[in-house]
Amino acid sequence: xxxxxxxxxxxxxxxxxxxxxxxxxxxxxxxxxxxxxxxxxxxxxxxxxxxxxxxxxxxxxxxxxxxxxxxxxxxxxxxxxxxxxxxxxxxxxxxxxxxxxxxxxxxxxxxxxxxxxxxxxxxxxxxxxxxxxxxxxxxxxxxxxxxxxxxxxxxxxxxxxxxxxxxxxxxxxxxxxxxxxxxxxxxxxxxxxxxxxxxxxxxxxxxxxxxxxxxxxxxxxxxxxxxxxxxxxxxxxxxxxxxxxxxxxxxxxxxxxxxxxxxxxxxxxxxxxxxxxxxxxxxxxxxxxxxxxxxxxxxxxxxxxxxxxxxxxxxxxxxxxxxxxxxxxxxxxxxxxxxxxxxxxxxxxxxxxxxxxxxxxxxxxxxxxxxxxxxxxxxxxxxxxxxxxxxxxxxxxxxxxxxxxxxxxxxxxxxxxxxxxxxxxxxxxxxxxxxxxxxxxxxxxxxxxxxxxxxxxxxxxxxxxxxxxxxxxxxxxxxxxxxxxxxxxxxxxxxxxxxxxxxxxxxxxxxxx
Amino acid sequence: xxxxxxxxxxxxxxxxxxxxxxxxxxxxxxxxxxxxxxxxxxxxxxxxxxxxxxxxxxxxxxxxxxxxxxxxxxxxxxxxxxxxxxxxxxxxxxxxxxxxxxxxxxxxxxxxxxxxxxxxxxxxxxxxxxxxxxxxxxxxxxxxxxxxxxxxxxxxxxxxxxxxxxxxxxxxxxxxxxxxxxxxxxxxxxxxxxxxxxxxxxxxxxxxxxxxxxxxxxxxxxxxxxxxxxxxxxxxxxxxxxxxxxxxxxxxxxxxxxxxxxxxxxxx
Numbered sequence: 001x002x003x004x005x006x007x008x009x010x011x012x013x014x015x016x017x018x019x020x021x022x023x024x025x026x027x028x029x030x031x032x033x034x035x036x037x038x039x040x041x042x043x044x045x046x047x048x049x050x051x052x053x054x055x056x057x058x059x060x061x062x063x064x065x066x067x068x069x070x071x072x073x074x075x076x077x078x079x080x081x082x083x084x085x086x087x088x089x090x091x092x093x094x095x096x097x098x099x100x101x102x103x104x105x106x107x108x109x110x111x112x113x114x115x116x117x118x119x120x121x122x123x124x125x126x127x128x129x130x131x132x133x134x135x136x137x138x139x140x141x142x143x144x145x146x147x148x149x150x151x152x153x154x155x156x157x158x159x160x161x162x163x164x165x166x167x168x169x170x171x172x173x174x175x176x177x178x179x180x181x182x183x184x185x186x187x188x189x190x191x192x193x194x195x196x197x198x199x200x201x202x203x204x205x206x207x208x209x210x211x212x213x214x215x216x217x218x219x220x221x222x223x224x225x226x227x228x229x230x231x232x233x234x235x236x237x238x239x240x241x242x243x244x245x246x247x248x249x250x251x252x253x254x255x256x257x258x259x260x261x262x263x264x265x266x267x268x269x270x271x272x273x274x275x276x277x278x279x280x281x282x283x284x285x286x287x288x289x290x291x292x293x294x295x296x297x298x299x300x301x302x303x304x305x306x307x308x309x310x311x312x313x314x315x316x317x318x319x320x321x322x323x324x325x326x327x328x329x330x331x332x333x334x335x336x337x338x339x340x341x342x343x344x345x346x347x348x349x350x351x352x353x354x355x356x357x358x359x360x361x362x363x364x365x366x367x368x369x370x371x372x373x374x375x376x377x378x379x380x381x382x383x384x385x386x387x388x389x390x391x392x393x394x395x396x397x398x399x400x401x402x403x404x405x406x407x408x409x410x411x412x413x414x415x416x417x418x419x420x421x422x423x424x425x426x427x428x429x430x431x432x433x434x435x436x437x438x439x440x441x442x443x444x445x446x447x448x449x450x451x452x453x454x455x456x457x458x459x460x461x462x463x464x465x466x467x468x469x470x471x472x473x474x475x476x477x478x479x480x481x482x483x484x485x486x487x488x489x490x491x492x493x494x495x496x497x498x499x500x501x502x503x504x505x506x507x508x509x510x511x512x513x
Numbered sequence: 514x515x516x517x518x519x520x521x522x523x524x525x526x527x528x529x530x531x532x533x534x535x536x537x538x539x540x541x542x543x544x545x546x547x548x549x550x551x552x553x554x555x556x557x558x559x560x561x562x563x564x565x566x567x568x569x570x571x572x573x574x575x576x577x578x579x580x581x582x583x584x585x586x587x588x589x590x591x592x593x594x595x596x597x598x599x600x601x602x603x604x605x606x607x608x609x610x611x612x613x614x615x616x617x618x619x620x621x622x623x624x625x626x627x628x629x630x631x632x633x634x635x636x637x638x639x640x641x642x643x644x645x646x647x648x649x650x651x652x653x654x655x656x657x658x659x660x661x662x663x664x665x666x667x668x669x670x671x672x673x674x675x676x677x678x679x680x681x682x683x684x685x686x687x688x689x690x691x692x693x694x695x696x697x698x699x700x701x702x703x704x705x706x707x708x709x710x711x712x713x714x715x716x717x718x719x720x721x722x723x724x725x726x727x728x729x730x731x732x733x734x735x736x737x738x739x740x741x742x743x744x745x746x747x748x749x750x751x752x753x754x755x756x757x758x759x760x761x762x763x764x765x766x767x768x769x770x771x772x773x774x775x776x777x778x779x780x781x
Contacts (some may be wrong), residue, residue, distance in 0.1 A: 317684045338684040350675030355697045361676075365683035416677070 002073045004205050005031040005054070005173055010067035011307035012046075012053050012079070023049040025229035029157040031173065034355065036199060036206040038220035038237070040213055040252070042433040043404075046229040048097075051177040056084035089119045093166035097178040099158035104151035109134075109161055110146040113168070114405040120169030138194050155307075156187035158241040163194065170202055177209045184307045184460035188505040192219055195233045205349075211433055213252050214507025216464075217241050225249045242440065243505075255438035256507070260486055265470045268296035270316070271454050272341075272422050277327035279313050287313040289478040295422065298448065302469030302486065303502035304462050304501060310478040311458045313428045318456060319343045331421060339369050342415035348407035352399040358385075358410050359395035365418045382412040387450070388443060405436035409443065416447065424456045429464060443469050463505045466490055474498045520772055528766035532759075535582040545573055547580035547733050566751040568742065578756055581733035585722070586763075588649040589714040595653025596714075597707050600660025604701075604779045607661070608668025609691060619665065622658045632653040634721055643726045645734065652717050656710055663706055704725075708771025712764040719760045735760050756772035 012024040024046045031037045037408060052058050054069065056079060067238040069077040071092065079087070088094065096102040104112060111131055117125035126169050127143075134142035137160045149159055161178060162357070166174060176195065180188035196219055210216055216223045217237055224234040225246060233246040244250050272295040279288040286308040293300045306312045316322040318329055319341055331340055342365070345351040352361055362381045366372060372380065385477045388409040399407055408428060415423045429437040445468065447453065459465050466473055466486050473483035483494040493499045535542050550571035559566045607618040625633070637651035671677060672695060678691045702713035720737025721727060730737065735756050742752025 045587060319676060321681060341682075342677065342684040345675050345679060348673055351679045353676040353680075353694050354696065356693075364680060367686040368680075368689070380742070411679070416684070418683075 002047075002070070002313050003030045004033045004035075004072060005029070005207070006068075008068045010069060011065045012049050012052065012058065012062055013065050014062050020338065021229065022046075023062070023229055024053065026067070027226075027229075027231050029224055029231065029234070031205050031207055033172070033205055034199070034203045035197070035222065036208060038208045038216035038221045039226055039231075040210055040225045040436060041226035042211060043376070044254045047209045047226045048177055050149065050226070051094075051175050051207065054111070054207065055175050056081070056088060057094065063471060069083045075214065075361040080427060080488045083360060089116065089166075089171070091172050093169065093171040095159075095162050095174065095176040098182050099162055100182060101153050102162055103158055104425070105150050108143055108147050108149055109153075110230045112221055113146070113165055113359075114159070116165035116168050117415070133164045133168045134161070135359065136167060136198060137161075138190075139164070146430065154187075156182050156191060157434070159183060159184055159191050160194065163191070163198075167198055167202070167204070171204060173205045173206045174199065174205065175209070178211065180207070180215070181211065183460065185506075186306050186460075186500065188215075188506070192470045192506075195219070202224070211258055212506055213434065214384075216503065217507040225252065230412055255435045257461075257463045257464070259466035259490055260468070260470065265299065265485065268299055270294045270298040271332065272456070273328075273330045274314075274318070275328045275331075276326045277329070279310075279317060279322065282326045286478055287456065288317070288324075291480050292327075293473050293480065293483060295454050295456055296304065296471075297421075298454055299471065300448065300457055300469040302465030302472035303456065303458045303475060304465050304472060305475030307460060310427060311474040311475050313478075314475075315343070315424045315456070315458050318422070319424050339365060339418040340420050341424060342420040342424055344408070344411045344415050344423060344428050346445045347431055348411055348433070351411050352407055354399055356398070357395065358390075358397055358399065361399070361410060362395070362413045364414060369418055371418065377404045380417065381413075383417055387416065388413045403436075404432050405440060408432065408436075408440055412440075412443070412447070416451070416453075419451070420453055422454045422456060424458070426458045427456070429461070430459065437464070445469065460503075462501045465492045469498045474501065522770065525766040525769040525773075528762050529666055529770060530584075532586060532763050532766075535579045536586045537583075537680075539580045539583060543573070543576040543579040545576045547577045548731050556745065558749070559751055559755075565755045566749065568749075568752055571632040574738075574751060574755055577733040577738060578735070578759055580737055581735050581756070584645045584728055584732070585715070585760075588645050588652070588718040590729075591649035592652035592656065592714040592718060593647065593707055593711050595650060596656035596710060597662050597703065599653065600631060600657040601664045601703060603657070603661035604628065604664025604666075604692070605668055606694070608665040609695075611667060615665075619662075622661050625655075625658040626662075627733045629722075630656075634717065635724075635726075638721065639725045643729065645722075648718055648721045648727050650716055652721070653717060655717075656714070659710075660703060660706060663702055664699060667702055669693055671695045671698045674707065705771070705775045708774060709768065712767035712771065715760065715764045715767060 003353055006031040007027055010024055010027045011022050013022045014019060027050060039050060049062065053064060054074060065079055067077065068075065076087065110130060113124050113130050117133065122129060131142040131147060134145060139160055153161065166343060167187045180191050183191065192215065195206060198204065208220060220237045223237045223240045224231045224236060225240065225248060227248045233240055233244065233249045240249060241253065245254060275292050277288050277291045282288050291314060293301065303311045303314060313322065317324045329336060359381050362384055363377045366377045366380065381395055385392055385394060390406060390409050399410065402410065429440050432440060444455065457465055457469050469483065469486055472486050472489055473480045474497060476497045482489060482498050484492065489498060552571045554567050554571040556570055557563055563575060565578060567573055567711045603618060603622065607615045618772045633655045637654055638647055641647040641650065675689060677694050680694055716773050719736035722734045723740045725740065727737050739753050739754040742749065744748040745752050
C-alpha cells in the first residue's frame with residue numbers, strides 16, 4: 001500500500017541560489033494513514049520549513065530545489081497555489097505555532113470557523129455544523145464560544161478553535177507546527193490529548209513538529225530527529241528514544257531535565273522571608289492571596305504554577321517592580337535594598353536594550369549603584385562575561401548579533417554584576433531549546449556554587465524546576481498549595497493539583513525509569 | 514535590481530547636493546548680485562548668458578534662485594527642528610506621565626491637529642509678523658502635533674518593554690532610564706517622520722512665502738520668486754516655472770532619500 005505522505009530527498013533553500021546551506025537538506029519522511037509522526041529538532045533545524053513546505057505554505061523567499069513529495073499517491077511538489085488551495089483545508093490541514101497571532105483579532109470565532117467550513121465545501125454552514133466542529137475538539141459549551149473574539153479566549157481555547165478549524169474538513173493529514181510550545185504544561189497536555197483522540201477517532205494522520213522529545217515520546221508512533229536541515233535518525237518512537245543511534249539524538253535525550261535526587265537538604269539560614277503576601281491589582285483582580293515562603297542562603301526555591309497563578313506577580317513584588325497590597329518581603333530581616341535582588345526575565349529577546357552594546361548592558365547595575373570607576377567597571381564586565389561562558393569580544397556586540405542562549409547568558413551576567421544575594425529567575429529557559437536549556441541550567445548551578453547567591457526559580461514547567469531547585473512551592477490561583485523538598489514533593493505529592501502537574505510533564509514515566 | 518535601485522538614488526542626491534551647496538555657498542555657484550538688475554536685459558528667456566532667464570528688472574533668475582535657497586532651506590530645516598524638539602518633548606512628557614496630565618496634553622494636541630495646518634500657520638505668522646524665521650516657527654508649530662503623537666506612542670511601547678523593566682530592577686533612576694533606554698529606542702519612527710516632514714516643510718515654507726509672509730522683497734526666496742513672476746505668466750513663463758520646478762525637485766529629492774533611508778533602516 002502506498003503511504004499517505006511520502007517525502008523523498010526534499011531540499012528547500014532560502015535566498016539567492018548557490019548561497020548558504022539549504023534549510024531542508026535531502027529529507028526523507030513517510031507518514032502512513034492513521035499514524036502520528038513526530039519531527040523533533042531545535043529551532044533552526046529546518047523542521048518548521050519542512051512543515052510549511054509540506055503544506056504548500058513556504059514564503060516567497062524559499063524555493064524547493066529538489067526532491068519528490070507524494071500525497072495519497074499523487075505528486076504535490078511543484079503544485080501551483082490554486083491546486084494547493086484545493087488540497088489545503090480539505091485533505092491537508094495545518095495548525096500553526098502561536099495561537100495568539102493565528103486568529104484574526106477582529107473576527108468572532110463564528111466568522112472564522114464558518115470561513116473554514118465554507119472552504120471545506122459546506123457553502124452555508126448552519127449553527128449545528130459550527131457547534132459540532134467545536135464540540136469535536138472538546139469545547140464544552142460551543143454555542144457560548146461562537147460569538148466571542150479571540151482576545152476573550154485563553155491560549156488553550158484559541159489553540160482548540162484553530163484545531164477545530166483545521167479538523168472541520170476531516171482532513172487525511174494534520175500538520176501541527178509546535179502546536180503547544182506557546183502554552184503551559186497543563187494546557188499542552190489537554191491539547192495534545194485532544195489531537196491524539198481526534199486522530200484515533202477519524203483515522204487522521206498527524207505530522208507533529210516539536211522541539212520537545214518528551215512530547216514526541218508520549219504521542220508519536222514514529223519519530224524523526226532533525227538537525228541542520230537533515231533527518232539524522234528515524235524510526236519507531238520506542239526504538240529512537242530507547243536506544244538512539246545518532247549522537248545528536250543522544251545529546252537531546254541527555255539534555256532533557258532530570259529531577260534532582262538525593263536526600264532533602266538540611267534547612268539552612270533563612271535569607272529571604274516572604275510573609276502573607278497579597279496583591280490586588282486595580283480593578284479587583286487578586287493575583288496573590290496570602291503567599292508565604294522562605295528562601296535559604298545559597299539555595300534554590302522553585303515556584304511552579306500554571307499561567308495566571310500569580311507566580312510572576314511574586315517575582316515582580318520580590319524584585320520591587322510592584323508594591324504588594326499587604327504582607328512583607330524581608331531580606332536578612334530588613335526591607336530589600338537596591339541591587340541586592342536581581343532579575344532574569346523570561347524572554348531574552350525583550351530584556352536587552354537592542355541599541356546598547358553587551359558591555360553597557362552588563363554594566364548597567366554597576367552604573368546605577370555608582371560602583372567603581374569606568375575602568376574598574378569594564379574590568380568587571382569582562383570577568384562577568386567569562387563567568388557566564390561568553391568570550392570577551394561579545395562586550396562590543398549588540399544583542400541582535402547573539403543567539404537566544406547567548407542573550408540569556410548576558411541577562412544572567414547583568415544580574416550577577418552587583419553581587420546580589422538573590423536572583424529571581426522568571427521562566428529563564430522556557431524560550432530556549434532543550435540543549436540550550438540544559439546548558440543554562442548547568443551554568444546557573446555552577447554560578448551558585450561559585451558565588452553563593454540564592455535563586456528564586458519561577459516556571460510553569462515542573463520538570464525544569466525539579467531539575468534545578470532543592471525545594472519547591474506549587475502555586476494555584478494566587479495561593480501556595482504545596483511546598484517542601486523537591487524529592488519529597490515529587491515522590492509523594494499531597495495536593496491534587498501537584499499530581500496533575502506531574503502527570504502533565506511530557507515523557508514523564510519514560511524518563512523516570 | 515538592487516543596483517538599479519541604488520542608481521535611482523543618484524539624481525535625488527545630486528539635487529539635494531546642489532541645493533545644499535547653493536544654500537551654504539551661493540557665491541560659489543553664482544557670483545552675481547541677486548538684487549542688482551540690468552534694465553537693458555529685462556525679461557530675457559533662458560539662454561547661455563542667463564540659464565534661467567531674467568526678470569522684469571533685468572535680474573538674473575538663476576542668481577536669485579541660488580541666493581534664495583539659503584532662506585528657503587533654512588526655514589524648512591528650522592521648521593522640522595522645532596517640530597521634532599517640541600513634539601518629542603510633549604510626547605515624552607505625556608507618555609511618561611500617563612494619567613491625567615497625559616490626557617490633558619494629548620487632548621490639546623488633538624485640538625491642534627483638528628485645526629487645518631495652513632490656517633494655523635497663517636495665524637501664527639499673523640501674530641509674529643512676516644519674516645523667514647517667523648514662517649519657520651509657524652510651520653514647525655503646526656507639524657509638532659504629529660510628532661508628539663508618534664513620540665508618545667513609541668514611549669508607551671518602549672516603557673512596557675523587558676529592558677526598561679530590567680533597568681528598573683538594576684536600580685537605574687527614572688530620568689536615566691528615560692534618557693538611555695526610552696528616548697533612543699523611541700527615536701527611530703520620529704526620525705523617519707522627520708525626513709518625510711522635511712520635504713513637506715520645503716513645500717509649505719514656499720507656499721507661505723508665496724503668499725507674501727516670508728522675507729520682504731527684494732530679498733529672494735523660492736516662494737516669493739514664484740509670486741513675483743505671476744504678472745508675467747503669459748509673456749515670461751520662466752519666472753514662475755523655474756523656481757516652482759526647483760521647489761518640486763527639492764521636495765521630491767528629500768522625500769525620496771528619506772524613503773530610501775527608512776526602508777534601509779527597517780530591513781536591517
